[in-house]
Amino acid sequence: MITLLASHNEELYKIEPWCVADIADLVRGDRLQVLTSSDGVLDFWFSHSPWLRVNRQATGLLLATTRFTAHEVPLLRGDIVIAAHDSAGDLASLTDTQMSRLINSEHSWREERILRRRFDRDLRAQRRTRAAAEAAARKSLLGRAFGRTHTQGRS
Template sequence: MNTVLYLSANGAAYETRAYSTADITRLIHDQGLQSLTSADRQFDFWFSPSARGCQRRVNRNATELLLATTSFDAKTVPLLRGAVVVATHDSDGDLDGLSWQQLDLLALRARTLTTRDDRRLNRRILRADRPLRRTGSMPALGHRRIGPVPDRNTAHR
């Protein structure tokens, strides 16, 4: 059984099965599949570089996982758009499923992002999605400030 992690564009994550790259292509609904591999060569991130419609929005969860498992920093990590599939590969380079230990490791690494990385990544995502919000093709997303907004005139006194 080849268990893979499917990260949808709306933020939901699902465990599903894929036995070949054709299965991943069907999951992502696109051709021109590309992949990036984590720094420890344990995780493969499969995505399509040309997302359409609602799939154009940056996939925050997938981008955060990529940041947490590679040597990219928050300024250089590629912003993954649309659906993303996380899988692994065997010694021959063929698609393989994620073990429960690897799923646990992904969950652990996802919690290792610093506040600074989260803030930088959020700014990049908001900037990248700004044209989509202007055209009305997606709702405004991002972190909400908790507490009162400081008065600009008195904040630096």
């Protein structure tokens, strides 16, 4: 079965997973989630990991294949597997037409601008969160280090 991996490095790769467990390994997640395209044919497999950077390529492909607007489309993070499914809901290979549609999808200048703003805003929020967590960890470590020094000096 041929699918696409929208990697965290913003590249698309053809891959051949055999089952959902293989997809879970590829997206490195234990809680696999899936979003389906508007036509009900394409599946975007991912694991929600808020600490990972946004996968701009996969988010753009999701926008191109769904009825989400650029304001509404979920920001996909990490590695994303894009596959198809058959009428029974089982995994199926992407057709050449489906792959071509994905690879050649384009957004309007307005959608591009909105997505760019959302990506930048998300990156700033992640940096703030990371900086706050690092500051809290430093404060905790310093507090424990000085706390031990003062108790040792009193004896």
